[in-house]
Amino acid sequence: MKVSIEISYYPLLEDYKPTIKKFIAALEANPAITVKPNSMSTHIFGEFDQTMSAVTQCIKDAFEVPSSIFVLKVMNLDRNK
Structure with a gap:
């Protein structure tokens, strides 16, 4: 699923x-x-498992900075057009 x-x-x-x-x-x-x-934001596109894994790891690494805030919108469709 994209x-x-x-x-x-x-x-x-x-x-x-x-x-x-x-x-x-x-x-x-x-x-x-x-x-x-x-x-204003960063848009990421790909297969669900690979994309979520990449985002999760990058957010985990970024949380080394104290007081980091993330806002995410996740859609189960490919908006990369």
Whole structure:
């Protein structure tokens, strides 16, 4: 099953941009998923198991930053068009 995920990441840091860029780069390093960042959120597309696994691992790694907030929307359809 294909899924589309929209993620907004809010690291509560004064210098937040490098942390967000690191998170996006970690997602983009996974060849099994498609990652499309924009100014408001990041969109991720792929097969359910691979996509959820990649997102879960990247969020876990990002939680090393204190006070990180994620907002996710998960859709069971392919919006990558």
